[in-house]
Ligand SMILES: CSC[C@@H](O)[C@@H](O)C(=O)COP(=O)(O)O
């Protein structure tokens with residue numbers, strides 16, 4: 120994908136996730152592969168109102184090729200996820216209330232669901248009877264250390280659709296920006312369902 124089109128795809132994705140309320144207060148960051156490497160959002164901007172100047176282009180090793188400002192503080196995690204899942208073409212990181220709360224409520228190392236038709240919005244899931252599993256990692260301000268834990272987990276349990284960072288948010292992967300957007304929308308639907316279920320079960324105890 121050419122750089123200009125890549126930036127526009129992320130500007131459009133940012134406007135959409137912001138409208139959903141999933142990137143408040145400059146939270147979130149986005150990247151997409153290009154002919155030269157990938158473009159990533161610059162750090163600290165409102166992700167719902169991005170402009171073409173608020174991106175940097177990096178090569179596959181993370182060296183800055185062009186752009187102003189600092190690349191996202193979480194760029195090392197984008198790099199690691201592309202390395203682990205080479206078929207990924209776009210990564211969108213969001214900070215929804217549901218992803219933040221559910222990842223704190225669940226104390227195990229994964230969000231697992233079965234029985235929901237909407238699981239089929241995730242690539243490769245054929246049936247509501249399949250189990251969808253999204254790994255959860257404790258948050259860390261040391262992003263390279265967090266990326267290392269993600270890589271270690273991936274050796275035993277390959278990461279497919281994304282990861283949750285506890286009390287922080289979701290990193291969604293997809294082969295294209297459209298697939299990553301669909302994965303976010305599907306996962307957010309499932310997070311909301313699970314939160315409702317937990318609340319209902321709690322109210323009957
Ligand atoms: C608003 S605090 C959120 C940040 O600490 C971070 O988690 C985030 O998602 C955005 O960081 P950024 O450096 O703008 O890409």
Ligand SMILES: [Zn+2]
Nearest residue numbers: 146147212288
């Ligand atoms: Zn974040």
